[in-house]
Amino acid sequence: MCITAALWADDKETFNTESLLIGADAMARGGSYIAGAGSSPLFQNFAVSTAPKFSFTAFTLMSALNYLSAAYAQNGFALGVLTLQDSAGYNRDENNNLTGGQINYSDSTIYGSYGLALGSLNLGLRLKYVSRSLSEIASARGYALDFSGLYTLNDHWSFGLAAANISQSSLLWADGRAEMFPVNTILGVKYSIFGREDKLNLFADLRLEYNDFFNCLGLEWKPLPLFALRGGLTQVSAWQEDREIKLFQPAAGLGLNLFGFSFDYAFNPDADLADSVSHFFTLGYTFGSAAQPAAGSDDLSSEAEQSAAAAGAADTDTTLDTDTELMPNGRRRIYKDILHLPQEDQLIIEDLGYLDMYKPAEIDEPAADTDNTDK
Secondary structure (H helix, E strand, O other), X not given: OHHHHHHOOXXXXXXXXXXXXXXXXXXXXXXXXXXXXXXXXXXXXXXXOOOOEEEEEXXXXXXXXXXXXXXXXXXXXXXXXXXXXXXXXXXXXXXXXXXXXXXXXXXXXXXXXXXEEEOOEEEEEEEEEEEEEEOOOEEEEEEEEEEEEEEEOOOOEEEEEEEEEEEEOOEEXXXXXXXXXXXEXXXXXXXXXXXXXXXXXXXXXXXXXXXXXXXXXXXXXXXXXXXXXXXXXXXXXXXXXXXXXXXXXXEEEXXXXXXXEEEEEEEOOOOOOOHHHHEEEEEEEEOOOOOOOOOOOOOHHHHHHXXXXXXXXXXXXXXXXXXXXXXXXXOEOOOOOOOOOOHHHHHHHHHHHHOOOOOOOOOOOOOOOOOOOOO
16 A cells, blocks of 8 residues: 555654645645635644534545545634545565554644634634554654735635644654754635635645645635535646646535535545545534634725624624624524524524525514604
């Protein structure tokens, strides 16, 4: 197996499996994600605060490597785990005779992150502890620190940054060998064509990996608030006639979001890997709502809107401007009279409303008698 061979390579930089962490929604956009909030805050831009949310991803790589990642995020904090399990064959002698049991490879990483919101700027740190072993032959331990940031300029533009392994202990093997975690950087931009409506978004990421640059381009269209279609291109390196070249590989997928549950699927083909790695699934559940990143403003109209909202707050029992408040999944609220209900009930009613299955009763209020207010 390629992973087993990597364990014994002379290269002092260890291999990296975190490109598989980003979730099916990001993979469907060609791997572009850093300038927006996605299905798994811990494994995408962990600077973004989120509602209580659980996400889970699992698949089989090359028909042998079992992959599982799970994460829980709430109010800026997030915890998660990544596990890889592989059978690397059996112990044999020089004559290819069996001499022992099966050789198993294990790779486990525990993650913890915290994101801090400073107005339109979000900053995050993520600490990870890595443990690897090859049966009883070898084992290694190490930790590293990652950084990410997100700046929301306005309702249309946001910019993201991530730097992996900016501080590390290196991966120390029991036999004394040491491997460095690769220092990778991502710069990205997201453009929402329709602003707060969030119906059509363009993504572009530039990745610096192993002293080379790679591009990721993505598109996300939401014809319905509960449904998303995604597509993208990711740039990869390949060998052709004994020379290394760069190619763009297509990707596509979809997403569903209903009653707090989210399901994302991506088809991301790779000619060098088995068919089983082409299909990615991510499941998630959001328990409540969280504040969205505040947008910086270069538009004087936003100040007028804020002043009007402040003036109207004195005349209403609800201090939130429900016309512009977003739901945890990024959708705009459509009902103004349910803020007193629990968040779970609000999510259900909003979903039923988008499906045209909930029609609140209209109450005719008596007209105010402005001419005889003292009578």
